[in-house]
Amino acid sequence: MPKDVEIQPPKRYPKMFEECRARGHQWHHFPGLVDHPTYYTVKGTMSECVGCGAEVTRWMLSTGRPFGSPTMKYPVGYLLSRKDPQTPELPTRNDWRRSYIHSLGFREDAPKKKGNGRASSRNAVA
Numbered sequence: 523m524p525k526d527v528e529i530q531p532p533k534r535y536p537k538m539f540e541e542c543r544a545r546g547h548q549w550h551h552f553p554g555l556v557d558h559p560t561y562y563t564v565k566g567t568m569s570e571c572v573g574c575g576a577e578v579t580r581w582m583l584s585t586g587r588p589f590g591s592p593t594m595k596y597p598v599g600y601l602l603s604r605k606d607p608q609t610p611e612l613p614t615r616n617d618w619r620r621s622y623i624h625s626l627g628f629r630e631d632a633p634k635k636k637g638n639g640r641a642s643s644r645n646a647v648a
């Protein structure tokens with residue numbers, strides 16, 4: 523039995539995982555239908571993320587009505603586990619987005635155009 527995936531900050535994961543978690547998956551839709559493993563009246567459409575390789579099968583009835591939950595398959599290392607009490611807290615969605623936008627150069631510690639907490643007579647309003 524493999525050990526639970528070690529939890530690390532978002533930047534330690536593959537870039538494509540970070541991008542998908544921050545911006546969502548980029549689905550490529552496959553043509554055709556797949557059979558449901560249990561119900562012959564249910565068919566699925568399959569899509570694959572071109573970023574991380576995740577797969578989703580969305581199940582539906584012939585009426586077009588969705589059936590149950592989509593079946594998801596994620597690449598190894600994508601899913602994180604809370605099972606191990608020794609692991610630090612899992613990154614939140616915000617953590618993923620923050621890490622991603624920082625990688626794009628948007629940081630809260632970026633120099634500001636004005637305002638350093640001190641009063642400035644030049645910017646004072648009369």
Ligand SMILES: [Zn+2]
Pocket residue numbers: 542546547548571572573574575576
């Ligand atoms: Zn993805």
